[in-house]
Amino acid sequence: MIEKIHQNCPHPFDTYLDRLTNNIIIFYDNQQKILEFNQGFKKAVNIPEEKLYNQTLENIFTGNSMELLSFPTKENYNKFNLELDQNITIKKVEKEYICHIFKLENYYCLIGEDTGSEGEEVLNKISKLNNELSSITRELSKKNMKLEKANQRIKELSRKDSLTDLYNRRAFMEYFEKQLAQSQRHQHRLSLIIADIDDFKKINDTYGHSAGDDVLESLGQLLNQETRKEDMAARVGGEEFAILLTKTDTTNACNYAERFRQKLKSIKLESIPETVTLSFGITAIRPDDDLDSLYKRSDEALYKAKEAGKDRIEIIE
Structure with missing residues (x-):
């Protein structure tokens, strides 16, 4: 019958039907009796092939979906969803199809694309x-964040003195060079303080190196408390410390050093019965300064403080 309808087709029509196995294709007449179908439809239903012929669509699709099958007389094409009755499907489940129905001369052609459980199953698997x-x-992001924090911590530790928790000499010199360049570029004030523990060798010789470590640790804690975020305090030698104060002149740097000197005297250590003191050398940036000249001038001020009796502050403008 199909061959007669499509006798002008250059190839056997059932060849096309067999190839389109992803969709169901049904030809039916005005009474909705099935005339022909493809392999996709045969695979979708649990009815022997010989019994499919002359079945009506209402026996194949559910009643609810058949109510949609009202083809307008003036139209030759329609689109809506139809559901195969679960009693005749291979998997005993309702299968829904997006259907395209074409009104031809003496019969109709229904082409349906499966949107049923297999697609949903795939979507569910993809979703899962x-x-x-x-x-x-x-989880990987969390681990990467932890790793990044650990790397940052390792990097930070490499820049810190383990005993005092102050920055080490290398980190200080890097920051010093950067701030010096910015100060000269933008004409900001910049002051440098070099401080040294008075008679530190005597403390170690008299009370032991563990007592000396107590002194260094206490000084580190106090410097961290007293130093602003934009400034930097560092342990640059055995008992020598450097404090870089940004946007600060020598007067305010001196006030900082004096405040620190007084607070240090209030610290009492069990390992050392006597008061620990510091000597301070202060200088500020000059137009022709580089890192070495500024550091050397502050060191000279410190030497003057030591020569003048220790536990004091000396400034070289």
Whole structure:
């Protein structure tokens, strides 16, 4: 019958039907009796092939979906969803199809694309895999954050003195060079303080190196408390410390040093019965300064403080 309808087709029509196995294709007449179908339709239903012929669509599709099958007389094409009755499907479940129905001369052609449970199952699997992937990604992100924090901590520790928790000499010189360049570029004030523990060798010789460590640790804690975020305090030698004060002149740097000198005297250590003191050398940036000249001038001021009796502040403008 199909061959007669499509006798002008250059190839056997059932060849096309067999190839289109992803869709269901049904030809039916005005009474909705099935005339022909493809392999996709045969695979979708649990009815022997010989019994499919002359079946009506209402025996194949559910009643609810058949109510949609009202073809307008003036139209030759329509589109809506139909559901195969679960009693005749291979998997005993309702299968829904997006159907295209064409009105031809003496019969109709229905082409349906499956949107049923297999697609949903695939989507569910994809959704589940996406959720698992998202979970793995979150865990990986957390681990990467922890690793990044650990690397930052390692980097920070490499720039810190382990005993005092102050920056070490290398980190201080890097920051010093950067701030010196910015100060000269923008004509900002910049002051440098070099401080040294008075008679530190005597403390170690008299009370032991553990007592000397107590002194260094206490000084580190106090310097960290007293130093602003934009400034930097560092342990640059055994008992020598450097404090870089940005946007600060020598008067305010001297006030900082004096405040620190007084607070240091209030610290009482069990390992050392006597008061620990510091000597301070202060200078500020000059137009022709480089890192070495500024540091050397502050060191000279410190030497003057030591020569003048220690536990004091000396300034070289």
